[in-house]
Amino acid sequence: MTWTLFVAFLAKTIKAASIYIFGSTGEIVTEKSGHLNMGIPGIMFMGALGGILGENIWLTASGNNLNPFMILFMPIIFAMLFAALGGLLFSFFTVTLRCNHNVTGLTLTTFGVGLSSYFIGLIKNDSISKAGLAMQSMVKFDWGDNWFGSIFLSQSFLTYFAIVVAIAASLIISRTKLGLNLRACGENPAAADAAGINVDRYRYLATIIGAAIAGLGGMALELDLLKGFYNAKDAVDSFGWLCLSLVIFSMWKPSICIGASFIFGAAQQLKYYLELSSAQQQIFSLLPYVLTILVLIITSVFNHKNTQAPAGLGVTYFREDR
Amino acid sequence: MTRTETRKHFKMPIHVVKKLDLSKKSYWTIKVVGILIAFLLSGLLCTIFAPGTFVTYYEKMAYGIINPKNYETFMLFLETAGLLLLIAFALAPAFKMKFWNIGAEGQISIGCLVTAGIMFHMTKTGDNSNQLLVVSLCLLFSVLAGIIWALIPALFKAFFNTNETLFTLMMNYVAITLISIFISIWIKSGSQAFPSIHEGQLEDLFGMKIKYLWNLIFVVVIVALMIVYLKKTKHGYELSVVGASLNTARYVGINTKKVIIRTMILSGAICGLVGFLLVSGHEHSLNPGIANGRGFTGVLVAWLGQFEPASMVLYAVLVAMFQCGSGKAASYVGISRAEFSAIVTGMFFLIIIATEFFINYKVLVKEDSKLKPVVDKINNFFSKVGGAISRFFDKINFFKKLKKKKPKDVQQTSKESEEDK
């Protein structure tokens, strides 16, 4: 690999990582409340749909006005809104209707992927790529000459935004009153309830906000990384589920998830930059899953309390069950 | 000194309590209402996407299941339902034991990979050996592969209490990615398209040329065996005790580790077999998405059917109806097929999941709430619908068997159980 290629690879790795960061940060926020939302691939897809729609609505309404603020604002708001709907649906089923988390999550994935890819299919391909190109136009930094600039300073807004969101989530979860109460809901809902915390409200909000963040990942994937060249299978397989495994890999800590996302991003991108046979390329795709399994095994064998999933993860809480 | 807190809290006008005693009749009534709603909504959805197609949709849906001109349509429908059912039955013992094996997709995929590998190499070497031998080899090794895939998380669960939901989930993608890797290895041209393989096709066995027939035979036999296993064998009994209460299992001296491992071996074996059927009896080819979400759908069928054979059969058939029927119907009325089928299936599941709530819980509305008349109206409507359905049940004597035994003294029992609380 030449130096220029290496620089390009690193730049792309960071871009890919931003999607993982969005997806897994969203899922961590959700899981901290005790909700195991396996509908995250579906929700990311709904975010992607929202992003494309939002961008198209703006471009159509304004006659291709490339106002930088609106170009970013519209897809972000729409992606978060659509994905939040998915989160709302999930929490309605698991909190209000007290349904099983696994079943609801898996259904939400089927439903979300089906619904979104149907609607994305309705949108003309060139509209999608136009939206992608509009998003690309947001890269205004012109530091491309040296390696530092190419890798760190010429990323799109979304990439920086992802890191900011993850750091903010990390700080909120570990440092604030809100985060403490949230974690209590995930660890021991009965104790949280006894301390006067409204567990249901926390779970609703965490799931909806988490879904909105994850939705941004779907949008970033669609408009930023794939530049509007849409590929459903690729999106779900390599990103949606990997975000779930990233949560395990980073042991439910958003701060670790930033670093871990770079590893996953590199594993995802490396195959395009090395002269590998097709089989060797695929082995790189295998890496994240195997690493995740190893982390899962290691944490359970050593059984250290700080690296475990929230104790109440995946358990519906009903006060009268006590 | 009393600290006063003036902020008034929003008081929920409704209160949810557990339903303790639900008769079989009301259970099925709620389910049937849910299913009817799902059918209705799928038609409405179709009308939204393609206006004015409400009736056409159901018509075409029926064609998608039974086409008088082409028996294969119906066979395909049966096979879709059958494979789903088989997966659900593979998962049922694990779920019954409260081992959340959502790795069926991977266990199926790895079975597919092994079968396709054997078939591919047999075709390549041009070894026109005994068809039966090839098929048997495929069967044996795909089952073994499925077992290994299920056994790994089971061992870690039994000895280190590793979270099985996440572990099995990850194993899915390892299996799927392994398929991609092996396709790349086997197909030197670099294209991911796998050729159709002739050697080891299940249909050719004993010259039976009817498509999917062998698969159906396998389904019927294995499902029958599984029902017997779950209901009649010591193993089946042990695993339900382990699932119901670990303490009770300990009390009667059941080795829970052994039960976990044994059950997952069985679960993996059947999933591996499904992989074999999928390649040898259906696709005759291989691609990374060959399981096509069947593993996950199987999870839903098993869970929603609550591991009861009759319910699982019902749900498997219904899902297959939606998948085959709505897919066909959609393409007739000009909607993209796979996606519409996914939407409808997803919606069907969501509605059925929601009915679980009405089976397990009762909603009480506070007397003074404004919501009260609205909820009452909804209640009235559904009790009318429910009444009609239960009258129908009565008519066909659906629950005659259950009524045979006259309750001894039901009233007294319920009174006493109240007191016990």
Add this chain to the structure above:
Amino acid sequence: MDAIRFENITKTFGKKVVASNNVSFSIEKGKIYSLLGENGSGKTSLMNVLVGIYKQDSGKIYVNGEEVEINSPKDAYKYRIGMIHQHFKLVNVFTATENVLLGLTRSDYKQFAKDQEDINGPLIQNLLDQGASKNDKEVKRLRKEIKDAGRFNIKSAARRITAICDKYGFQIDPYQKVYDMSVSQKQTLEIVKSLYRGTDILILDEPTAVLTPQETKQLFNVLRNMRANGKTVIIITHKLNEVMEISDKVVVLRKGEYAGEVETKNTNEKELTNLMVGRKVDLQIKRSTPKNVENRLFINNISVTNIDGTVALDNASFVLRSGEILGVAGISGSGQKELLEAIAGLRRYHGGDIIFHNPKKEKPVTLFHHSIAKIKRMSKEGFFHDKNGNKLDVSNTPNKIVEEMVKNEEIIFYDDEIIDLKDKKPIEIRNLGIKLSFVPEDRLGMGLVGSMDIVDNMMLRSYRKGKGLFFSREKPQQLAEEIVDELEVVTPNIHTKVGKLSGGNIQKILVGREISSSPKVFMAAYPVRGLDINSSYLIYDLLNQQKERGTAVLFVGEDLDVLMALSDRILVLSQGKVAGIVDPRQVSKEDVGLLMTKGGHNND
């Protein structure tokens, strides 16, 4: 003024269970109260009404003279009432401070800031008066402390916790994780949590049940400190010695009703017992004279340690005899559960062993109880003689011949069979041919499966019988029908899920199943708990039947009257130790009661 006044509180569950019946009394401010009563006398229920977990059916609660309505624990906090439940409500992976901060509201923080200002304000003023500038380091620090107290700040909270600990004499590390804490530390944390929110009235439910005597002493010191600081403390208990030691006043409840109130210094344990138990009830439980009493089970110096390191059973020794009911008395949590589970092979014990003694002398060996390999091994060790009374060693004889000899009853025991049950699992005990039945305390959590029907529950013990993969439902079905008929189980049919039946019927099914195997040893833990009078008497009759047919019966009870009337001997457990074995025909109930609380005194 009274801190709390209950007026005609009635709380019922369902139609028949009356937890509190028209209870009225007052709690004076700044005193330590004991709420005394037997199990099921409604102590905990009444306090749960006070803290908003239950809602009373009728009656009023007054706090500081004002009528209040308490609907949730949060409301209770508003009136500065806190309760430490028996099951702690703590988040394991959080530190002590984090647990304390859980769920605090903005108004809580406002109050904290105010509290801190009350302390720091004068200090600042003092400094300023002494001529310190506004920007003086110390002044700034004090100002910041006030600010920090009014917001989410771990360090500030930890400081406040340390201050509370110093004030009352707790020892707690604010940064320690709950999972690293001992039970007593967790309890301390719960108390701190309550005090941190500004509790004036603290209720503790059986606080000493999980503590060692030393820890109990520490807790009592803390409670006295709290009293010195003007707080009101109510402890729910049924341990008389503790009542005498700690409380200023005692309120006694009996069967959900208010039984009386006394000043501790004017009373003694005997008077309290009488108040607690009431007039002697004539229970008319028949007790036959034991026949053919033989030693059956030797329990030699066994000890059981819990996961958290506390000693649940301490060096217990006794002999269980056939044809006799051995009652086990003791306040709950004195090691009864552990003792029974250890005997049943469900719990590891250390120290000594448990020996099963089977009168086999001059009886032929059977393949039912011993495998061929085991017979060979035993014969080498000289266990058997042949028909002529000569020593028999078959260790080198081929298996087939040994099998033939067993069938012809040619291998005969020299002596009684003695089996060491140490480290044997339940299944191994069963495979040794020892019929040991156990009715555990937790019927649906351990003895039965609530989601299975009666027939399937019958199978729990017997499903392994017979070779092959399949079980048969025939015999369990017969058994289920028999039990339903004979014990008059009220159920729609034998295919009803056990969990749907009432407590009494559930117990009949469990006891019926355990008796059906004609056990050699029969153990029952609190078999009549929650049962009505008729069902209870049926269970007593069943225990008597077992005794009469020569079973060694171990009966753990909580009602002393019943224990006194039913048992042939009573073993009294106190804090995991055997406090004594007495003959109920010769001692009084009060004597037994004193033995039950003896352990605490001995340890002082």
